[in-house]
Structures are given as structure tokens and as C-alpha cells.
Amino acid sequence: MEVLDYIWLGVQAVFLGPEAFSVLGLPISITILMVLAGFLVGIMVGATPGLAGPVAMAISLPILISAFGYSEDALLPVLGFLIGVMKGATIGGAVPAILFNTPGTPDAYMTTLDGYPMTQRGQAKKALRIAHFSSASGDTFSDVVLIVCAPFLAIIVEAYLDLPEKTALFILSLSFIAAVIGGSPAKGLISTGLGLLAVYIGTGEDFYPRLSFGTEQLASGFPIASAVLGVLVIGAVFKGLEELWLEKRTSGNIAVVQDSGDQRLHVGDIKRLFPFIARSAFVGTAIGALPGIGSTLAATLGYTLGKSRHKKNKEDSDPNFGEGAPEGIAATEAANSSVSGANLIPVLSLGIPGNAAAVFLILAAESIGGFNPGPAVFKFTVDEVNPELVIVFGLFTTMFIANGLNWTIGGIFMRSMGIMIRIPKHILLPIVLLLALTAIYVQETNMAAIGFTLAFGVLGYFMRTLAISPLPFVIAFILGDKLEQSARQAFAATGGDPFFLFTSPVALVFMLLSVGVIIYATRKPKANS
Amino acid sequence: MRKDSHSNLILGLSCVVFALLVLFLWIPLDVETGFVEKVRRKYIIGDGMAPAVAAIFLLIGGLGLVIFERRNADQPAISKAALKFIGAALALLFVSFAIMRYTGPLAVSATNFLTNDVTEYRLLRDTVPWKYLGYALGGTILIAGLITMIEGKITRKGLIIAVLAVLVMILIYDLPFEDLLLPPNGDV
Incomplete structure (x- = not known):
């Protein structure tokens, strides 16, 4: 099997996989249909303030698993749907930001700064076209980088990292995520510690399930879906409801501005915007490749860099950034969209999720089975087919299908989604709460799972109230088991060497970096205060 | 959000106390194997090691809040x-x-x-x-x-x-x- 054979098998797995229906004798694969469905759902969810891609992923996952089962054939349709949601939600977030000054997703906040002033000037459709073009460009660039980089990174990891180094890499990832997510490294460490502690309850190798207080309920540990959905989704719903409850505000009438002037996007516009898009796409991709930093920082950095360039090059009659500059929308949307593809680099090459969407991809893969993201999936075996590698190339194919949909129908569908802003949050959030809890129940089929999910939801709510990011918790919960297994094997393989994390130079560098990144991040708030 | 809030200090101290309870009470009383155990004349990592690492993360985070971030301007508290x-x-x-x-x-x-x-x-x-x-x-x-x-x-x-x-x-x-x-x- 050559590399090209694997690529071809991946493409075939998508296009010639299980058939949904046929048009004029041409079979339409279920995977393509699921990417399309996910993409459209993603745009709708992204365009709805108060919802985000991970919410749609959480609610749809048990339905998808029930519909497709636990066979290998289920992997590509389910993961394809989730990838579609991830990409759709990114462009959908720009719609309410531009039309109503309300970002649909947090990373679309910077889009409001220039998008809404353009709407007020009657240039709403043009602003949406710019957002779509920039977003699709950044996303495509990011996917190309993912496809080129992930296999090489995985091969390097497999070739040069042994068990102690991999253990040290897990510790470095957790430290890095704790240090960079949110404004406080100390709170990031607390979030990580809580996530690790939660995953270690009721597990272990001994007959007695550790930390279970001798109870049956804790003896099997917490279901991963309860912990992830509870902290990420239910916690966010509680926080959103609390804000509404405190403010007691209802959505007022939305002022409608009539469109005026030229709304089309011309080649001249694209030429003018291209340097902003390109620069932001690089920034977003670089940030996306690092686990945990996320698209909000990418959007902020892309916008800031674009602003300084615009200041130097703009003509006097052009609007400044923040006053309705098309370049501002382009810089922001290209940056936040280019995070999504690159975010899968650590997922596929290292098995380390970098953001909430990646967490759900790993959750889906673990629930279905037969695909364990990590360096081992990139083994280009010659004598026999490595099915996981075929799935990876299938995933890359679904990403390009989603990109194709983005370029073709994404813009039209996105521009029709302005209506989603009219759904009041205080009606939407209780419905999302019951949907998410029902999703948990149908997956776990016991009321205790709902109890655990609500308990994790309360934890997520208090974490948000205290400005502790819940993402390190979730990532630690997912990586905790891998970290322990890797450490056990490394300890055994080194003959019980207690310093196994410090004997090899690579592991030592990773451990020093783990401490260094925390110290570096801790200095920042101290200086600020 | 109050500027005179001491929530970081309270949260930090709570985490330190909780981490110490996990390390010196919960793990010793509720985990059958220790940090390291000897099985067939070989040392292997016991079930107590991983929760101890989790508690150390909590301890360092708590100490970080108490030492470096207790005077931060923006300290949201639970009202x-x-x-x-x-x-x-x-x-x-x-x-x-x-x-x-x-x-x-x-x-x-x-x-x-x-x-x-x-x-x-x-x-x-x-x-x-x-x-x-x-x-x-x-x-x-x-x-x-x-x-x-x-x-x-x-x-x-x-x-x-x-x-x-x-x-x-x-x-x-x-x-x-x-x-x-x-x-x-x-x-x-």
C-alpha cells in the first residue's frame, strides 16, 4: 500500500460508502449527505445567539449513534456530520454579529465592530458576502495545512517519542492548556486538577474502584458524556439563564435598516481584502495548531494585525477599523475560521483535543470504536491496510466536501439565517437543557446519568461564575486515562525508574517546558495587577 | 464583579485545603493500592498515583491564586x-x-x-x-x-x-x- 493508495481508499470510503439514495442511477453516499446536513445545522446554530457548534454536536451525537450504530461504517457519516457542524457554526456566527450587533459565537465578537456599522450604512449583504468569502478562504487554507502537517507530525511523534516522552508530552499539553485558556493560569490548573480527579474516580487497576466511597453509583466512574456535556453545555445553559434571570430583560424590537448601494463583492474588493485574509489565515492556522488557545484569540490577533496594516495603507475616505471597514470583517473572519481545520492537527496526530468541537469528535470516535485518534493512526502499513488511516483520509475528504459546500451554498444559506436572532434566549435555553439531558439519557439509559450531568452542570456554572474556564477540565477528563496508562507503561518499561520523566533529553525538555509555560503565564497577571 | 472581592484568596485557600484532604485523607482511605506497589518482585504504579497528580495540580493552582493572583483587580465572586x-x-x-x-x-x-x-x-x-x-x-x-x-x-x-x-x-x-x-x- 502506497500513500496514494491510502488517499484513494479514503476518498472512496466517502463517495462509495453506504448509499443514501441514487439520482439518475448515480449513488449518493450517506456520508456526503451527513456532511451537508451537519453544515446546514451548523450555520443555523451559529446564527442563533446563545447556541454554538458544541451544543448541536452534544445533542445530535446520541441520535447519530443510534441511527448508525457502532460499526466501522458509522464513523465517517457521524464524524462527517460533526465536521459539517463545526464548519457551519463558524460562518453562521457572523450573521447576527453583522445584522444585529450580537455575535452568534464568542469568536464573532470582533466581526460586530465593522460588520454592524456596515449594516447601519445599508451594506449588510456586502458585509455578509465579505464575511463568507474570508471565512471560506481561511477555512480552506487551514484544511490544507492540516492535511500536510498532521501526518508528518504523527510520524515524527511515533519515530522519536517513546513511552516516557509521550507521558511528558501529555503533561506538557495539560500545563499548556491550563496556562493559556482563560486569563488565569492558576484557575486553569484548578480546572485541570478537577478534570483529572473526576476521571480517576471509580477507575484504576485494582479490584476496588478507587475514590468511590464504597458506593455502587461511583464504582463505574462518571460517564464521559455526562462530564463533557454537563460542564460544557449544561453549565453554559445555567449561566445563560442566570444572566437572563438577573437582568429580567426581554428582547426588544430590532431596528430594520434598508439595504442601499452596491451589495456585490467584486474582484477589486477581493484583491483589496486578500492581504488581510492571507495574514489572518496564517495567524489563525498557527494558533489553531496549538491545543487550547481557540478562535477568539485568533480573531483578536487577526483583527489587531489587520488594523495596523489598514492604518498605514488606507486612503482618507476609507472607513477606519471599528467604523465599518470591510477589511476588519475579512481579518476577523479569516482568522477565526482558519482555526477549525488546524485544531484537528493535535487531535489527529497526538490524540489531544484543542477545543470543544475537537472534544466531541474524540467523544464520537470513542463511542463508536474502531478509530483512536493519535500518532498510531498514521501508520502507513505496506502489507495490509491500516483501516484507521483510511478513516483519516476519509475525514480529510469530508472536510473538503464541507469546504465545497461552504464555497457554493454556504453564502446563500448564511444570508438567509438572519431570522434566527428572533428566537428569544429565555425560550431557547430551557429547550436546549431538556434536549441535552434527553440526549444523555438515551445514551446511558439511567437516571443517575442525568443526576451526574446536572451535578457537572452546576460545577460548570460555578466555574463560569468564578471565571474558571471549563475547557481544561474537559480536556483533562479526556486525557486523564491516557496519561495514566502511558505513565504506567513507561514506569514498567524503564524497570521502575522513579525518574523516568527526566532521564531522556526530550522528556526532560517537555517537563521543563511544562513548568516554564506555567511560570511564564503566571508572571503576566502579576505584572498587570 | 467587585474590585474589593477576595474571591481569588478564598477559592485558592479552598483548593489548597481540598487538595491536602485528597492527598492525606481521601487517597489513603479510599484507594487500596498506594502510589507504587510491588507485584511479582517488580515495582508498578499504584492506583493512588494518578489522583495524587490531580491533587497536585489543584494544590499548585490554589497556591498560585493565593500567592500571585489574590490582588488581581477583576475577581468575580459567587453572589x-x-x-x-x-x-x-x-x-x-x-x-x-x-x-x-x-x-x-x-x-x-x-x-x-x-x-x-x-x-x-x-x-x-x-x-x-x-x-x-x-x-x-x-x-x-x-x-x-x-x-x-x-x-x-x-x-x-x-x-x-x-x-x-x-x-x-x-x-x-x-x-x-x-x-x-x-x-x-x-x-x-
């Missing part, structure tokens, strides 16, 4: 209003799920009483209309209750939305799939 909100929301959720859990069995008991039958809910949990009773009533109370909590008054609109939302959820989760069971039918 009484927040506690009141989450208490009310959890009470509502508890009542909703209790109704969801017991409506079906109670309805079957009532029918048994009227018809002198001895059927168990467990046997009817995947049949119409029994399987929908608890979910429909509990779910409607949950959604309508939360909408009422936010709006501050019971509205017909809130109730209709709740009923419709629950119907849509039954359409999504139950009708297309034979193997899915709505709450509470999986473990009654």
Missing part, C-alpha cells in the same frame, strides 16, 4: 443572587425529574386500582401512551417552569411552547428509533 438562582433552578429540575420518573408507574397503579388489574409499568414502558406520560409531563413542567422563572409570570405562550418542544423531542428521539428509550423508561 447571593447566583446561589438563589441555582437553588431555584435545581429545585425545579428535581421536581420535574421526580414527576418524569413517577408519573408512568403512578398512572399504571391508578389504572390497576380502577380495573382490578396487576400490570407493572415495567412491562408497559415501551408502549403508547404509557411511555410518553412521564417524559411529556415532566419535560413540559421543566421547560415551562424555567420560562416562568425568567419571565416572572406564568404565560400561556410559555406553556404552549413547552408542550410543543416536548412533542418535537419525542418526534426526534423516540419515533424514528426502536432502540432508544425516553427517560425514565430505561431504568424503571
Whole structure:
């Protein structure tokens, strides 16, 4: 099997996989249909303030698993749907930001700064076209980088990292995520510690399930879906409801501005915007490749860099950034969209999720089975087919299908989604709460799972109230088991060497970096205060 | 958010105390193997090591808050209003799920009483209309209750939305799939 054979098998797995229906004798694969469905759902969810891609992923996952089962054939349709949601939600977030000054997703906040002033000037459709073009460009660039980089990174990891180094890499990832997510490294460490502690309850190798207080309920540990959905989704719903409850505000009438002037996007516009898009796409991709930093920082950095360039090059009659500059929308949307593809680099090459969407991809893969993201999936075996590698190339194919949909129908569908802003949050959030809890129940089929999910939801709510990011918790919960297994094997393989994390130079560098990144991040708030 | 809040200090100290309790009380009392154990003359990592690492993360984070971030300007704290909100929301959720859990069995008991039958809910949990009773009533109370909590008054609109939302959820989760069971039918 050559590399090209694997690529071809991946493409075939998508296009010639299980058939949904046929048009004029041409079979339409279920995977393509699921990417399309996910993409459209993603745009709708992204365009709805108060919802985000991970919410749609959480609610749809048990339905998808029930519909497709636990066979290998289920992997590509389910993961394809989730990838579609991830990409759709990114462009959908720009719609309410531009039309109503309300970002649909947090990373679309910077889009409001220039998008809404353009709407007020009657240039709403043009602003949406710019957002779509920039977003699709950044996303495509990011996917190309993912496809080129992930296999090489995985091969390097497999070739040069042994068990102690991999253990040290897990510790470095957790430290890095704790240090960079949110404004406080100390709170990031607390979030990580809580996530690790939660995953270690009721597990272990001994007959007695550790930390279970001798109870049956804790003896099997917490279901991963309860912990992830509870902290990420239910916690966010509680926080959103609390804000509404405190403010007691209802959505007022939305002022409608009539469109005026030229709304089309011309080649001249694209030429003018291209340097902003390109620069932001690089920034977003670089940030996306690092686990945990996320698209909000990418959007902020892309916008800031674009602003300084615009200041130097703009003509006097052009609007400044923040006053309705098309370049501002382009810089922001290209940056936040280019995070999504690159975010899968650590997922596929290292098995380390970098953001909430990646967490759900790993959750889906673990629930279905037969695909364990990590360096081992990139083994280009010659004598026999490595099915996981075929799935990876299938995933890359679904990403390009989603990109194709983005370029073709994404813009039209996105521009029709302005209506989603009219759904009041205080009606939407209780419905999302019951949907998410029902999703948990149908997956776990016991009321205790709902109890655990609500308990994790309360934890997520208090974490948000205290400005502790819940993402390190979730990532630690997912990586905790891998970290322990890797450490056990490394300890055994080194003959019980207690310093196994410090004997090899690579592991030592990773451990020093783990401490260094925390110290570096801790200095920042101290200086600020 | 109050500038004179000491929430970082309180949170930091709480984490330090909790981490020490985990390290010196919970792990020794509730984990059978230690940090390292000897099995067949070889040392292997015991079940106590991983939770200890988790506790160390908590300890370092707590100390970081106490030492470096206790004077930070922006320290959001848990207000009484927040506690009141989450208490009310959890009470509502508890009542909703209790109704969801017991409506079906109670309805079957009532029918048994009227018809002198001895059927168990467990046997009817995947049949119409029994399987929908608890979910429909509990779910409607949950959604309508939360909408009422936010709006501050019971509205017909809130109730209709709740009923419709629950119907849509039954359409999504139950009708297309034979193997899915709505709450509470999986473990009654």
C-alpha cells in the first residue's frame, strides 16, 4: 500500500460508502449527505445567539449513534456530520454579529465592530458576502495545512517519542492548556486538577474502584458524556439563564435598516481584502495548531494585525477599523475560521483535543470504536491496510466536501439565517437543557446519568461564575486515562525508574517546558495587577 | 464583579485545603493500592498515583491564586443572587425529574386500582401512551417552569411552547428509533 493508495481508499470510503439514495442511477453516499446536513445545522446554530457548534454536536451525537450504530461504517457519516457542524457554526456566527450587533459565537465578537456599522450604512449583504468569502478562504487554507502537517507530525511523534516522552508530552499539553485558556493560569490548573480527579474516580487497576466511597453509583466512574456535556453545555445553559434571570430583560424590537448601494463583492474588493485574509489565515492556522488557545484569540490577533496594516495603507475616505471597514470583517473572519481545520492537527496526530468541537469528535470516535485518534493512526502499513488511516483520509475528504459546500451554498444559506436572532434566549435555553439531558439519557439509559450531568452542570456554572474556564477540565477528563496508562507503561518499561520523566533529553525538555509555560503565564497577571 | 472581592484568596485557600484532604485523607482511605506497589518482585504504579497528580495540580493552582493572583483587580465572586438562582433552578429540575420518573408507574397503579388489574409499568414502558406520560409531563413542567422563572409570570405562550418542544423531542428521539428509550423508561 502506497500513500496514494491510502488517499484513494479514503476518498472512496466517502463517495462509495453506504448509499443514501441514487439520482439518475448515480449513488449518493450517506456520508456526503451527513456532511451537508451537519453544515446546514451548523450555520443555523451559529446564527442563533446563545447556541454554538458544541451544543448541536452534544445533542445530535446520541441520535447519530443510534441511527448508525457502532460499526466501522458509522464513523465517517457521524464524524462527517460533526465536521459539517463545526464548519457551519463558524460562518453562521457572523450573521447576527453583522445584522444585529450580537455575535452568534464568542469568536464573532470582533466581526460586530465593522460588520454592524456596515449594516447601519445599508451594506449588510456586502458585509455578509465579505464575511463568507474570508471565512471560506481561511477555512480552506487551514484544511490544507492540516492535511500536510498532521501526518508528518504523527510520524515524527511515533519515530522519536517513546513511552516516557509521550507521558511528558501529555503533561506538557495539560500545563499548556491550563496556562493559556482563560486569563488565569492558576484557575486553569484548578480546572485541570478537577478534570483529572473526576476521571480517576471509580477507575484504576485494582479490584476496588478507587475514590468511590464504597458506593455502587461511583464504582463505574462518571460517564464521559455526562462530564463533557454537563460542564460544557449544561453549565453554559445555567449561566445563560442566570444572566437572563438577573437582568429580567426581554428582547426588544430590532431596528430594520434598508439595504442601499452596491451589495456585490467584486474582484477589486477581493484583491483589496486578500492581504488581510492571507495574514489572518496564517495567524489563525498557527494558533489553531496549538491545543487550547481557540478562535477568539485568533480573531483578536487577526483583527489587531489587520488594523495596523489598514492604518498605514488606507486612503482618507476609507472607513477606519471599528467604523465599518470591510477589511476588519475579512481579518476577523479569516482568522477565526482558519482555526477549525488546524485544531484537528493535535487531535489527529497526538490524540489531544484543542477545543470543544475537537472534544466531541474524540467523544464520537470513542463511542463508536474502531478509530483512536493519535500518532498510531498514521501508520502507513505496506502489507495490509491500516483501516484507521483510511478513516483519516476519509475525514480529510469530508472536510473538503464541507469546504465545497461552504464555497457554493454556504453564502446563500448564511444570508438567509438572519431570522434566527428572533428566537428569544429565555425560550431557547430551557429547550436546549431538556434536549441535552434527553440526549444523555438515551445514551446511558439511567437516571443517575442525568443526576451526574446536572451535578457537572452546576460545577460548570460555578466555574463560569468564578471565571474558571471549563475547557481544561474537559480536556483533562479526556486525557486523564491516557496519561495514566502511558505513565504506567513507561514506569514498567524503564524497570521502575522513579525518574523516568527526566532521564531522556526530550522528556526532560517537555517537563521543563511544562513548568516554564506555567511560570511564564503566571508572571503576566502579576505584572498587570 | 467587585474590585474589593477576595474571591481569588478564598477559592485558592479552598483548593489548597481540598487538595491536602485528597492527598492525606481521601487517597489513603479510599484507594487500596498506594502510589507504587510491588507485584511479582517488580515495582508498578499504584492506583493512588494518578489522583495524587490531580491533587497536585489543584494544590499548585490554589497556591498560585493565593500567592500571585489574590490582588488581581477583576475577581468575580459567587453572589447571593447566583446561589438563589441555582437553588431555584435545581429545585425545579428535581421536581420535574421526580414527576418524569413517577408519573408512568403512578398512572399504571391508578389504572390497576380502577380495573382490578396487576400490570407493572415495567412491562408497559415501551408502549403508547404509557411511555410518553412521564417524559411529556415532566419535560413540559421543566421547560415551562424555567420560562416562568425568567419571565416572572406564568404565560400561556410559555406553556404552549413547552408542550410543543416536548412533542418535537419525542418526534426526534423516540419515533424514528426502536432502540432508544425516553427517560425514565430505561431504568424503571
